[in-house]
Structures are given as C-alpha cells and as structure tokens.
Amino acid sequence: MAGRITILDETVINRIAAGEVVERPASVVKELVENSIDAEATSIQVDIENGGKKLIRVRDNGTGMSRDDAFLALERHATSKLRTEKDLMGIATMGFRGEALASIASVSQLRLLTCDGNEPAGTEIIIEGGALRKSDGLGLARGTVIEVRNLFFNVPVRRKFLKSPQVEAGHVQEFLTRFALAFPAIGFTYREDGRVRMDTPPVKGTFERIHTLYAKEVRDNLIAAEHSSGTARLHGLVARPPYARSNMRSVLTFVNGRCVRDRVINSAVTKAFANLMERGRFPFAILFLEVPPEEVDVNVHPQKAEVRFINPQQIYDLIVDGIYEALTGAPFNVLKPHREPLLPGAVAATVDHHLREGRRPDEPFVRPKNSSPLPAAAPAQKRGSEPPKTSARDTPEAPGRFASLGVLGALPNSFVVLYSDEELIVMDHHAAHERVLFERLRRTEHEREPSESQDLLIPIVLEFTALETRLLSAHLETLRRVGFSVEEFGDTALVVRGVPGWFGCTDLEDFFRSLVEVMLDTGTKGDPSRLKDELFKKMACNAAVKEASSMRPEEIKHLLRDLDGVGSIDVCPHGRPITARFSLAEIRRKMGRK
Ligand SMILES: Nc1ncnc2c1ncn2[C@@H]1O[C@H](COP(=O)(O)OP(=O)(O)OP(=O)(O)O)[C@@H](O)[C@H]1O
Ligand SMILES: [Mg+2]
Structure with missing residues (x-):
C-alpha cells in the first residue's frame, strides 16, 4: 500500500x-x-x-x-x-x-x-x-x-x-x-x-513623542519611572492616579523595543497600582524594559507578541518597585516626607483623638493603656515582591506636599478647604484619613511587634456562623498585628479583649461583619496579599473620620502631615481622589478677570 x-x-x-x-x-x-x-x-x-x-x-x-x-x-x-x-x-x-x-x-x-x-x-x-x-x-x-x-x-x-x-x-x-x-x-x-x-x-x-501622540490630559498626568535591578532596567511613563482607563490595553509594555503582552509584566503593573485605582479601572502606563537579549526568549509566539523571561521574579520586582517609586516619588511628594513621632505627645490634637471624642456609648469600656494612636510607621523596610512602602525619612525638613498647604477651614458637615499660592483645594478628609490608616495598617505587616492593643474593661463575645468563624479565625494573626486582642471562642464565636488605638467609635460587631463580607467577596484565589489589602481597606474605611464630622484646624494640619508621612498619595485606597483643585487662574476666569 x-x-x-x-x-x-x-x-x-x-x-x-x-x-x-x-x-x-x-x-x-x-x-x-x-x-x-x-x-x-x-x-x-x-x-x-x-x-x-x-x-x-x-x-x-x-x-x-x-x-x-x-x-x-x-x-x-x-x-x-x-x-x-x-x-x-x-x-x-x-x-x-x-x-x-x-x-x-x-x-x-x-x-x-x-x-x-x-x-x-x-x-x-x-x-x-x-x-x-x-x-x-x-x-x-x-x-x-x-x-x-x-x-x-x-x-x-x-x-x-x-x-x-x-x-x-x-x-x-x-x-x-x-x-x-x-x-x-x-x-x-x-x-x-x-x-x-x-x-x-x-x-x-x-x-517628546508623547506630545505628538497623546492628548494634553494624558500628558499632564504622566510621571517618569526609572529603575534598575541587576542586569535589567525599567524606564517609561505612568499616569498618576486617579487618572485611569477602562481596560488594561492602556498599559503598553516593551521588551527591548518590542511591544509585547506578558503575564508577569501585567501582574506586576496591577500589583504596583493596587489600592490606587477604583475597581474596574486600569492604569495608563508606557513601560520599556531593557533586558540582556540572552535573558529573554523572544521566540515563543508566531507574531512575536510574547516573550519568556529567564528570571521572571527579577522582572516582576523591577516593575513593582519602579512604578511604586515613581508614584510615591517626586511629583506626588515634592518634598521629603518626615517621620511622625510614634507618640504624638500632648500637643497633638490628632484625628484619632478627635474620633475618640466622638465616641458612642461603648466608650466607657475602653481603658487607654498606651495611647499609640495609630499603628506606628514601619522602619525602613526590605524590598521584596511587596511594593516598597515610602520609608519615612529621618530629618524633618521643609513641610511636605500636603503639610505646606494652608488651612481655611471646613465646610459645614462636609469637606475641608485648603489653599496654596496658586490653588484653592477642597479635601475629602475621610478619603485622606483612609489613606493614612490604610498605609499604616499595611506597615504593621513588616513590624517586629504587633500594634498596641487597648484592653476592653469587659471582653466582648461576637457570635457568627461556623463558616464566618472559620474565615475570621484564618486571619487572627492579621487582626492581632493591627492591634486587636482576639481569640476563638468555640466554633461559632470570637472573643475580643482589646482594640487598637485607631479603632475609634466603630461598632465592633458591624466591623467584624464587614470584614467577613470582604473575605467572602474577595475569595482566597490568587494573591493572598490582595485579601489582606482589601481587609485593610475595609478597616481604614470603617475607622476613618466621617465626612460629616467637621474638623478643627489643628486636626486638619495633623492629617496633612500624616498624609505626607505615608507618601503624599493623592487618592484614597479605593482610588478616589483626596483633593479637588481649582487654580487661581481658573477662578479669576470665572470672575471675569483676565
Ligand atoms: N526594509 C528592508 N530593508 C532591508 N532589508 C530588508 C528589509 N526587509 C527585509 N529585509 C531583508 O530580508 C530578510 C527577510 O525578511 P523577513 O521579514 O522575511 O525575515 P526576518 O526579518 O529576517 O525575520 P522575521 O520573519 O522574524 O521577520 C531580512 O532578514 C532582511 O535581510
Ligand atoms: Mg522581518
């Protein structure tokens, strides 16, 4: 045949x-x-x-x-x-x-x-x-x-x-x-x-190319990224949040001049922008990676649209660190942030004190042991695959980006009003406080000791379903690190013996229930640090000062300094802007002045 x-x-x-x-x-x-x-x-x-x-x-x-x-x-x-x-x-x-x-x-x-x-x-x-x-x-x-x-x-x-x-x-x-x-x-x-x-x-x-290719709105929001690690170099431009796009196509990545889509790069970009974007929004970035040709295989896709890195972890870290550094670097934070004292002392009328003043009837239970008001700033920390946090620098120099703003006051039951030489600035103090709390909560992860807990006079037993209890139990360590003294109490309850200083006047049961919801929503698939971030977001949101509570000028000033202390990031952890700015030129125009 x-x-x-x-x-x-x-x-x-x-x-x-x-x-x-x-x-x-x-x-x-x-x-x-x-x-x-x-x-x-x-x-x-x-x-x-x-x-x-x-x-x-x-x-x-x-x-x-x-x-x-x-x-x-x-x-x-x-x-x-x-x-x-x-x-x-x-x-x-x-x-x-x-x-x-x-x-x-x-x-x-x-x-x-x-x-x-x-x-x-x-x-x-x-x-x-x-x-x-x-x-x-x-x-x-x-x-x-x-x-x-x-x-x-x-x-x-x-x-x-x-x-x-x-x-x-x-x-x-x-x-x-x-x-x-x-x-x-x-x-x-x-x-x-x-x-x-x-x-x-x-x-x-x-x-310069971007000038002929993109609209002014895009250009105005771009900041340069530049970072090296070993043999690899990252450079490019990223848009400062809250500027965002509706899909991931707005992230362009090039490896040795070749435009590619790559899972490692995309997850690094997503990681770097996590907690800076609203859900369903995506960053805008143009990133160039220069890698020695022998460290990247370009022969893996018929249209040469994908590559394989010999050392993907190095590339991942390079991008996460590079973007994070750009975002928390100069333009976010024109001047150096300075370290907040761990214990603010008598002069500090902190937001947290403010919160405590507004305490509800559960207040008498709280016996302040040691008034460390917020989880303290982390010591300069090693970089790994985690985004580097802005390390507070030692010498307080000129005031930071936020602290240099003047305080006009607060609108009745609403936002705070600030000014600089060229702008009138309306600040969402809830969003601002949320960002401060969130960054400090994240830092607890890298501290040697858990945050201080303030004993409740009478421990509180919170009842949940068996599933809820199991979910919460899996995160007891995280809860303890941020300052809760909490233990399992049988199969369907937890006992809370102490709460952190930042906890404020939030209802304990509501608070834990909202954490359970986050656990159910976020699921356990994928990046475990994402769930932690979501929990910290929820905690920060619950504990942050509410929009309706009007703040005193010293409290506002303190909040501005706190913002600088955590990197002067101008969006809340959900990606909403902290400030709305109105240039004097714009105001003059509205007034019919030239
Ligand atoms: N515009 C050009 N100017 C000069 N030489 C060219 C040009 N276009 C193609 N060539 C020559 O023709 C060859 C074949 O081109 P072709 O695009 O088919 O293959 P290639 O570029 O070598 O590989 P690939 O298939 O990956 O693109 C090239 O290697 C190059 O020497
Ligand atoms: Mg060719």
Whole structure:
C-alpha cells in the first residue's frame, strides 16, 4: 500500500505559515515596519488604502538590499539576522525567523523595490501568491519600498473575516503608535487613503513623542519611572492616579523595543497600582524594559507578541518597585516626607483623638493603656515582591506636599478647604484619613511587634456562623498585628479583649461583619496579599473620620502631615481622589478677570 504521508510543497508550507504570521493588514504593517527598523531606517512612511485591504505600502530609507539579497529575502527561512542556533539565544533585532516576507508574499500581490546604494541600479520584484511575475533593475534611492496589494486575494475565507476598513485602519494605527513610542529617533508618517494620520518627526525621547501622540490630559498626568535591578532596567511613563482607563490595553509594555503582552509584566503593573485605582479601572502606563537579549526568549509566539523571561521574579520586582517609586516619588511628594513621632505627645490634637471624642456609648469600656494612636510607621523596610512602602525619612525638613498647604477651614458637615499660592483645594478628609490608616495598617505587616492593643474593661463575645468563624479565625494573626486582642471562642464565636488605638467609635460587631463580607467577596484565589489589602481597606474605611464630622484646624494640619508621612498619595485606597483643585487662574476666569 502506498504511503499516505507526503512532504508538502513550498507554496502550501508558506500559506500555512502565513496563517500564523499574517492575521490582518496591521500584522503586515508590523512585519514590514520591523524590517525597516532592523534596516536602520531613520524615516518610515506607511500608506494604506481601504483599511489595508487594497494596499499597504511601507517605504524606508534604510540599508536596502542587493539584487541577490532581494530575491533571497522573499524565500522562507532566509534572513540576514541569524546564522547559528546559538544566535537564537541573544536576538537583538526585531526579526529573526526569515519568515515574514515569504508569508506575506504567499497571500498577496507583493512588489518590492530596493537599493543598497552600492549597486548601480536598484531592484524591482513582483510576486503574486508566492510566484515570481517580474523582476527588473531600475534607478532608485537607497532604501526599500514594499507594496502589498489585495491581501488574502487567494484565501477568500481569511479575506471575509477582515473587519471594516475603519477597524482595520485602527489596528494599523495602534501598531504604528507603539513603534513611534519605542523608536523616537525614527520619523514616522502614516496615511490612510491619502490623509495624513500621523506625522512624527525624529525626537530625542519617548516623552517628546508623547506630545505628538497623546492628548494634553494624558500628558499632564504622566510621571517618569526609572529603575534598575541587576542586569535589567525599567524606564517609561505612568499616569498618576486617579487618572485611569477602562481596560488594561492602556498599559503598553516593551521588551527591548518590542511591544509585547506578558503575564508577569501585567501582574506586576496591577500589583504596583493596587489600592490606587477604583475597581474596574486600569492604569495608563508606557513601560520599556531593557533586558540582556540572552535573558529573554523572544521566540515563543508566531507574531512575536510574547516573550519568556529567564528570571521572571527579577522582572516582576523591577516593575513593582519602579512604578511604586515613581508614584510615591517626586511629583506626588515634592518634598521629603518626615517621620511622625510614634507618640504624638500632648500637643497633638490628632484625628484619632478627635474620633475618640466622638465616641458612642461603648466608650466607657475602653481603658487607654498606651495611647499609640495609630499603628506606628514601619522602619525602613526590605524590598521584596511587596511594593516598597515610602520609608519615612529621618530629618524633618521643609513641610511636605500636603503639610505646606494652608488651612481655611471646613465646610459645614462636609469637606475641608485648603489653599496654596496658586490653588484653592477642597479635601475629602475621610478619603485622606483612609489613606493614612490604610498605609499604616499595611506597615504593621513588616513590624517586629504587633500594634498596641487597648484592653476592653469587659471582653466582648461576637457570635457568627461556623463558616464566618472559620474565615475570621484564618486571619487572627492579621487582626492581632493591627492591634486587636482576639481569640476563638468555640466554633461559632470570637472573643475580643482589646482594640487598637485607631479603632475609634466603630461598632465592633458591624466591623467584624464587614470584614467577613470582604473575605467572602474577595475569595482566597490568587494573591493572598490582595485579601489582606482589601481587609485593610475595609478597616481604614470603617475607622476613618466621617465626612460629616467637621474638623478643627489643628486636626486638619495633623492629617496633612500624616498624609505626607505615608507618601503624599493623592487618592484614597479605593482610588478616589483626596483633593479637588481649582487654580487661581481658573477662578479669576470665572470672575471675569483676565
Ligand atoms: N526594509 C528592508 N530593508 C532591508 N532589508 C530588508 C528589509 N526587509 C527585509 N529585509 C531583508 O530580508 C530578510 C527577510 O525578511 P523577513 O521579514 O522575511 O525575515 P526576518 O526579518 O529576517 O525575520 P522575521 O520573519 O522574524 O521577520 C531580512 O532578514 C532582511 O535581510
Ligand atoms: Mg522581518
């Protein structure tokens, strides 16, 4: 019986490869622009017609190709970028497989014009569905032009799956935006049906590029991130919360210039922005990772859109630390934060005292033992995969970002009003206090001793269902660290013998019930530190001073200093802004003044 297995011919092989490499016009543009970048072009012009379905043209002023190379370039597995297997371990170019041009040529009508500036004439090659139609010599400037017409003309199923010209053009523009960000030294021009959509001259860096690519609103919120760890370096721009977007696509990440999506990077970004974003909101970030080519495998995805890191933990830590440092660094916190005394002493009219003054009838039970009002600031702490907390610095210098603001007072039953030389600032004191409490609660995790607990005169027994009790019991250590003296009491109850100083006047039973709810909502899947953060958020929210309680000026001042002490972050742990700012210029305009 004749064998049933045969080796496929070249055309079929190319067509199959094309199925993986070329998905839509945007993937063609991506491959062609990558080739231009590898050819050291300083100017790249992209034209598309009818969303790229009719025509895609990429013109560059790069090295060009000799006549022989131009023919080879269209063959499968023909590349100038890789010679041996060893080279695969250290790829520094965008391309490396020698597959793109052959794949594109097999599913389109492709015209290649190129000249390397050494040969007397340039070369023109026309290929249709992989078959050579014509080749010629002609006078050309150095560089390469590739025209791809009627993509998928010979694969009707694929052609049918293409979306409307607008959608396809949108994808093209998205890819080009990424290239423009990653390669600021290259000038890009992009036209759709003759209309210029992007025209970015060469500039020095990404930030200048952003000026031509993004709206002012985005630019105004960006802060620079820059961080190194071992052999890897992170640089880029992140938007300061509360600026946020509605999906994770607003996070662009590049590894050695290549735009990739990566699980490690995404979870690090999410981690770094945790507790700074409202639920369902996502950060805006443009991040560049520079990693030695031998420490990252780029050969793991047909469209080169994913990578594998040799040391993912290093990359994770680098990103978390880098972003956190940027967020709690200069622009959040123009001046150095200073350390709050552990015991504020007699002068301190703290928010916490304020809270205690407002105590409800359960107050008499509390016998203050040692009035450490809040879990104390953590000592400078080692960085691990946890986000680094802003370490309080020793020498109190000039007042911090918040403490330098003047206090006007408080609106009746509502917000606090502050001012600076240029702004009128309304502050949500509940959100502010929430942030302070939250940061201090998190710091208890890294302290040697649990926070001080204040004994209740009569221990309180709280009853729960068996499941609730089990959930709470699993977190007794966390509760003790933040200053609760609490134990199991049979299968369906807990006994509370002491509460932390920051606890304020919250109803104990309500408080524990709300923690159970968080435990049920958050679940135990994934990152265990997330549940802890959610618990701390809930505790902070319960204990924070309420909007309706009007604060005295000294209390406001104290709160401002506390905010600086925890990093001057301008959003509450749920991601809501702490301040609303009205510039004097804006107010003058409203007043009809120039
Ligand atoms: N615009 C260009 N300018 C100069 N040379 C080019 C250009 N485009 C392609 N080439 C040459 O043609 C070769 C084949 O290109 P092709 O895109 O098919 O493969 P590759 O870039 O090597 O790898 P990959 O398949 O990963 O993209 C390249 O290695 C390069 O030498
Ligand atoms: Mg290529």
